[in-house]
Amino acid sequence: MSRIGKRPVALPSGVTAEVKGQTLDVKGPKGTRSFTATDDVTLTVEDDGIKVTPRGLSKRSRQQWGMSRTQIENCVTGVTEGFKKTLEIQGVGYRAQMQGNTLKLALGYSHDVDFTVPDGITITAPRPTEVVIEGIDQQRVGQVASDIRDWRRPEPYKGKGIRYQGEFIFRKEGKKK
Template sequence: MSRIGKKPVDLPSGVSASVSGQTIEVKGPKGTQSFTATDDVTIVVDGEAISVTPRGKSKRARQQWGMSRTIVANLVHGVTDTFKKELEIQGVGYRAQVQGNVLKLNLGYSHDVDFAIPQGVTITCPRPTEIIVEGHDKQVVGEIAANIRDWRRPEPYKGKGIRYKGEYIFQKEGKKK
């Protein structure tokens, strides 16, 4: 039984939701987002809350129940506030800067990496070794942060690379003579 799925999603003031078929559309001060659920769950808007219930006892229905409820909660959060991922760059000469609609990364390669910033997401660099990715869709923000991190993942010997803020990298011991 899903513990997450049982809890209804509360709608804050200024946010409205409508369901048509399996698609829920949430409107708020920061925009509109929608999600189409599978046929294994039922989404109901009753007043100031959205509830998700499974349509059977199958394993897939129970899996979709908790996931769908979490996605709906992220939609409600996204139309009222932004999601944020912070990245840190460590390494001598490694730095980042935003120029127009492009994130320029110097990561020790023979060339600079130009990362095009997609629509609906803002990327800022308050310092040359810090990148902040913000947006209203949690999945898109996480995916873009992961794509930036993939350009130079932190290596286990010196810890150089791009990491999430607060991420712990286990340091391996080097060779011994």
């Protein structure tokens, strides 16, 4: 039995949910998200929230039960609070700045890296060494943060590069004489 799947997803005030077949549409102050569940679970909207129940006792339906409930909770969180990832840039001369809809990154290459901001994502650079990525879709926010980080991953000797806020980089000792 799924301990996560048993709990209904609470709907805060200002959030509405509507089920059409296997598709759930969630509307809130920050936007609209939809989630399509597999045929292994049943979605119902009740007074206390959105309830997910498995359609059988097969292994797949029990797996989808907890996963679907978590995905629905992420939809509700996205349209109410949104998701946010912060990247830190460390290194001499490494910096970031926004120019219109493009993030310009100076990362030690012979040219600046231009990253176009995708739809539904908001990127800000409050400081030259900090990039904040926000949006209502947790997966897209994480993917954009990962794409930006891939331009210059932190290296283990000096720690230079782009890292997530609070990320620990295992440091290696340099060669000895």
